[in-house]
Amino acid sequence: MRMVFRLIHTASKSIGDFLFPKRCLGCRAPNTLFCRKCELFYAMPERTRLSSGVITLSLFRYSTPPIRQVVRHIKYRHAYTLAEQFGDICKKYAHDLAPLFPPDASVMVIPIPISSKTKRTRGYNHTEIFARAIADAHRWDMRLDALKKIKHTPSQTTFHTKQERKNNIKNSIALSDAFSPKGKTILLVDDVLTTGATLNECARLLQNAGAKKIFGIVVAKG
Numbered sequence: 001m002r003m004v005f006r007l008i009h010t011a012s013k014s015i016g017d018f019l020f021p022k023r024c025l026g027c028r029a030p031n032t033l034f035c036r037k038c039e040l041f042y043a044m045p046e047r048t049r050l051s052s053g054v055i056t057l058s059l060f061r062y063s064t065p066p067i068r069q070v071v072r073h074i075k076y077r078h079a080y081t082l083a084e085q086f087g088d089i090c091k092k093y094a095h096d097l098a099p100l101f102p103p104d105a106s107v108m109v110i111p112i113p114i115s116s117k118t119k120r121t122r123g124y125n126h127t128e129i130f131a132r133a134i135a136d137a138h139r140w141d142m143r144l145d146a147l148k149k150i151k152h153t154p155s156q157t158t159f160h161t162k163q164e165r166k167n168n169i170k171n172s173i174a175l176s177d178a179f180s181p182k183g184k185t186i187l188l189v190d191d192v193l194t195t196g197a198t199l200n201e202c203a204r205l206l207q208n209a210g211a212k213k214i215f216g217i218v219v220a221k222g
């Protein structure tokens with residue numbers, strides 16, 4: 001069965017990467033889905049302090065048309081290579097957060113989990129791709145099993161108020177029994193920051209279990 005999933009994953013990866021014409025979503029330059037020039041033009045790194053106290057670095061504005069398209073390609077069009085490219089962008093900007101970490105911090109990078117149903121449909125968890133790029137570049141530890149999505153929930157994009165999003169995500173994510181964040185500085189990785197409901201929910205679990213400090217990094221701020 002695992003082999004079948006791998007084949008589907010490889011096929012969807014190839015389809016997504018090759019079916020759509022490779023032109024920059026920002027300027028239409030050929031052979032790339034997001035060129036370096038557009039990366040620099042659209043990048044607007046910004047730090048936001050969430051209600052949980054988590055300082056989150058966002059790299060782009062979601063409302064900017066090419067960024068919205070980029071995120072949608074990564075999430076719904078199987079654009080695996082584009083996700084990897086954004087992992088590279090995330091790892092560069094993660095430097096901006098490092099000075100805020102406690103001295104000699106034991107940093108652990110944790111991607112926001114998606115449900116197994118979503119992962120099967122998409123073929124990959126894009127936040128895992130971003131997290132891996134960040135962790136590898138900085139030689140920080142990464143834990144994929146720290147947080148798990150225990151309930152499939154409708155996409156946060158279908159809810160508009162802060163309370164609705166908070167209710168949607170509440171109790172849908174759990175901390176793995178095999179993981180202790182005690183004393184760790186955690187860097188949570190997600191795609192889009194809107195009301196902060198998802199990051200706050202994860203932060204709450206980690207804080208209750210003894211995490212020392214929690215930060216966030218997201219591709220875009222809504």
Ligand SMILES: [Zn+2]
Pocket residue numbers: 024025026027028029034035036037038039
């Ligand atoms: Zn471009």
